[in-house]
Amino acid sequence: MLKTELMNLWLWIGLGGFIGALLRFAASGLMQSKSAVFPLGTLGINVIGSFFMGFIMYSSEFGGLFSEEARIFLTIGILGSFTTMSTFSYETFKLLEQNELLLVSINIIGTVLLTVFAIYLGKIAALNLWKV
Template sequence: MKHLLLVFLGGGFGSVLRYLIGKQLNSSTTGIPYGTFAANILGSLLIGIILGLAAKNNTLSQSQTLLLATGFCGGFTTFSAFAYENHVFLKAGDFTSFAIYTVGSFIVGFLAVFLGIFLVK
């Protein structure tokens, strides 16, 4: 139960911060979602730092890792988890899983959005 609460709290803070960044940086004039882009890149950097610290001499506890990586970064952007998981594939030399996961995520993700929009029309 403690782990669920940590993920819940971190996710809430991450989601609120992503909303505020998006509200501030997303442009209605250019249409380019700079806030979303910034959140994805910053979240990817943060999850790398957090999981790097967790792996380095057990610098972070499991609870801290759940709060910060799974919770905060997960709420801030799921792209950070996607990027880290691909890092794991590449580090292990599993290029097939990397390619399938990356291409599959993009294609199936886009198709799922289009299907969802189609279904509600």
């Protein structure tokens, strides 16, 4: 890859990261009630991001919908800053510090199962779109 191509790709990833961070802030704020103890906003962001990751990757693989540059912009750029594993880890640890063991379990199991299931749903949506 040429130096200018690499620099352009980095710029697209950075722009995607900027967009993803703003989307995360807005969407998480809409989902999370200020009075809620459970980090529903983070869980919702991870599920939504996982769905779109599955959809984009399988649409790229089976439908040729996205160029390599567009796929990188969307997945590494936007979804990379949209999804929130570091926030998930921190919020889970805070629940653990507060001895909220049931909520810790729900958060870990819910996040892992729902995000993996969302990848599957994204795949199904892409495969149905492309009739594969």
